[in-house]
Amino acid sequence: MIEAWSAADVRAAEEPLLAAGVPLMERASFALATQVLRDLRARRRSVRGARVALLVGAGNNGGDALHAGAYLARRGVAVTAVLVAERAHAAGLAALRAAGGRVEALHEAPERLGGVAGDVARSDVVLDGLLGIGARGALRGLAADLVRVLDAGPRPWVVAVDLPSGIGVDDGTVPGPVLRADRTVTFGAAKPGLLLPPAAHLVGELTVVDIGLALRAEPAVRRLEPADVGRAWPVPGPGDHKYTRGVVGVVAGTSTYPGAAVLAASAAVRAGAGMVRYVGPPAVGQAVLAVRPEVVTAPGRVQAWALGSGVPVGFGTAQAGRDEGQHRRARTALAEAAGRPGSPVERTVPAVVDAGGLDLLEPTSPPWFVLTPHAGELAALLRRRGEDVEREAVEAEPVRWARRARELTGATVLLKGSVTVVAGMDGTYAQADAPAWLATAGSGDVLAGVLGAMLAARSADVVGRPALSAEVASATALMHGLAWRRAGQGGPVAALEIAGAVPAVVADLLPRG
Ligand SMILES: NC(=O)C1=CN([C@@H]2O[C@H](COP(=O)(O)OP(=O)(O)OC[C@H]3O[C@@H](n4cnc5c(N)ncnc54)[C@H](OP(=O)(O)O)[C@@H]3O)[C@@H](O)[C@H]2O)[C@@H](O)CC1
Ligand SMILES: Nc1ncnc2c1ncn2[C@@H]1O[C@H](COP(=O)(O)OP(=O)(O)O)[C@@H](O)[C@H]1O
Ligand SMILES: [K+]
CATH class of the missing domain: 3.40.50.10260 (YjeF N-terminal domain)
Incomplete structure (x- = not known):
């Protein structure tokens, strides 16, 4: 480090x-x-x-x-x-x-x-x-x-x-x-x-x-450096089974944007989730299953959520692809995961909140929620909480605005960009692990899926000690960059291939012996 x-x-x-x-x-x-x-x-x-x-x-x-x-x-x-x-x-x-x-x-x-x-x-x-x-x-x-x-x-x-x-x-x-x-x-x-x-x-x-x-x-x-990730990566022991390894619930994609669901769910599978539950329209679920038959579409408990990728909310202008059903599912998951009154306690779990999910948040969230905006999404989130800020201002002062979003929302904030900045409860991380080749459509959906798997594997720890969310989020950003290196060999790469490279990178990073 x-x-x-x-x-x-x-x-x-x-x-x-x-x-x-x-x-x-x-x-x-x-x-x-x-x-x-x-x-x-x-x-x-x-x-x-x-x-x-x-x-x-x-x-x-x-x-x-x-x-x-x-x-x-x-x-x-x-x-x-x-x-x-x-x-x-x-x-x-x-x-x-x-x-x-x-x-x-x-x-x-x-x-x-x-x-x-x-x-x-x-x-x-x-x-x-x-x-x-x-x-x-x-x-x-x-x-x-x-x-x-x-x-x-x-x-x-x-x-x-x-x-x-x-x-x-x-x-x-x-x-x-x-x-x-x-x-x-x-x-x-x-x-x-x-x-x-x-x-x-x-x-x-x-x-x-x-x-x-x-x-x-x-x-x-x-x-964080690669050795830090190797030490922290959840490795299953003999007593583990798929539920103890962590179930990731994915609320992503709509019939207009089914790819986000495929990418986030695939990434969660590839990052070693015990199980991935896809929650969304049946046709999108079929698209996910066609690529990843390991995914289940039956309802049930999860240890962490990955919410919002490919689920546009579109205030004002961009109304295309709205799916009220997905909004409702994401809102329910967010409320339960936050431990809102009336929710069963075992449903209080970490959540990755990406893309459209950011528009569905309550004014404040618990610190075991990790918001994953890019600069434009962060500016919009801040504007909705009273700040007068545009994308360019966020790009000029990313750490200032990531920290401000943390203060205003209460959540951990992972701000995507050429350097990923994570503002957490007890500190800030900055990961610079890949060049702009990583900036390809769907690469953020993969990040959300990998992070969902990481949070699910350490679900109780993260809720009990939410400061951990920032470290887990930074480790995921680093892993995302390393997976690009492996998949892209220094050149262009498709988002699904980044997910596909995660297992080999994990195997390389784990301490030997
Ligand atoms: N302490 C130690 O023993 C050790 C210190 N070490 C070294 O010392 C460095 C810190 O040194 P430092 O404190 O002298 O400050 P430094 O960065 O050289 O600049 C101050 C001068 O710059 C000026 N200035 C300021 N802003 C300006 C601007 N925007 N544009 C133009 N000018 C500007 C300012 O002028 P003023 O504004 O006051 O008129 C002032 O004269 C540290 O980075 C490390 O390299 C190492 O050797 C280890 C041991
Ligand atoms: N210039 C850049 N250099 C390196 N990585 C970048 C750069 N720009 C963006 N990224 C990374 O690419 C990913 C893009 O995510 P996102 O903007 O959410 O895309 P999408 O929504 O299409 O999945 C993020 O992980 C981000 O950190
Ligand atoms: K200098």
Whole structure:
């Protein structure tokens, strides 16, 4: 698992060490220089004579870049520091000069911007040390101008120092120009903005360097890795039978959108549900059975629901494909699963609420409900609860709006997108496990089905400790991405094939022995 701490928590952890004279910047810059040497060796035959440009801002982030530049200069690298602010880290500057590095004081001659940017672009590696955790708002002034010019030209290999300068350190926003990094070397711990969209797309490969910080607070954002999923995946034991493994109830699809039912039910079967009950129009049930004869269509108890995929509700405009029967079935399931008065207690179970199901929710829901909107659906859900927000605003600040939806609805919120953000009761997760090939019609229905199976397998645990829903949802997003990799082999894939790849991915992930 990768864990990320806020800028304030990182500073609080640094303070006692700095007070005790622990050389944090030396540790950080040495690790940075070592990584740059590795990158240089991978990219050219000899380190000696390689060209490295340092983009240096006014603070300690620039200091890291300057000290790393000094190490590199001593290894025979031709290092040029480009200063963009009146101030620059004095000790770092002295170290670089002493090691034979060159200094280009761009702030003293801003008219040289074009020429300097051209030189920077011809470097073997560029270190972005403009801003670190001291960033406030978008890059300003000459730093912003330089990044804009560099962005427009040919791209050298960029290593971001601590983080790509100008991203929202704690919220992953991209309020202005940012130089996209090929690698980010971050110190002490990852920062939330490195994991959260949209900034996460500017980070490149993430290297976390241990500089000895003791971070005591809870991490602000977590990202699960495959081994975490392997450890958490429900593995049946000798005493299990299909009911203990969990029955998933699927209320999905209509005669207009039968495919969603087929995809969600297939995915639940493939993810290892003990049994899948399809609840819906008989003709859709037949379509499901034609693909997955394991599914049953008889009514009965379930341990979790997957509701709403392919069940449009269509407020106002999109009325096509409405099916009042499906709305009624979904509403009944939602009420029972929430434990509304009058429902048998054993019917209080987790529920995945997808697509049209989001329009059928009561104003508030229990935290063992996992809502799975994409940005447009989240914006609509928020508008219905009084927020003035459009899809674009959700895309610009996904974590803010996912958390807001969690507050307003009470449910766990899994916001789909190129990075999936999960806002849960005791924390936030961000999963970036597949490229845009995964964005294919029906892929969200598969996610809903897999998540239904996961929640059914841990039904009582999730209702008893609803904070677990977020972790289960994140693990499912990761599994979804891995299944794409397996099914698509790096290229396009059909949604049903993603479901089909789940068993092999699970088998690979489970601990051996
Ligand atoms: N503490 C330690 O020992 C360790 C710290 N470490 C390193 O220090 C980094 C944090 O350093 P930091 O606190 O000096 O802040 P930093 O990010 O360099 O920027 C502050 C400067 O930027 C300016 N500025 C702000 N916003 C701006 C904007 N939008 N556009 C333009 N300028 C802007 C701001 O100017 P002001 O707004 O105050 O005028 C101020 O001068 C951290 O990320 C890590 O790399 C490691 O070495 C490990 C040990
Ligand atoms: N740019 C992207 N990169 C990677 N994954 C994406 C991207 N866009 C969407 N996805 C993923 O693709 C799936 C699409 O789900 P959804 O929008 O509900 O589609 P559908 O309703 O057609 O099934 C989600 O899991 C989402 O996280
Ligand atoms: K930086």
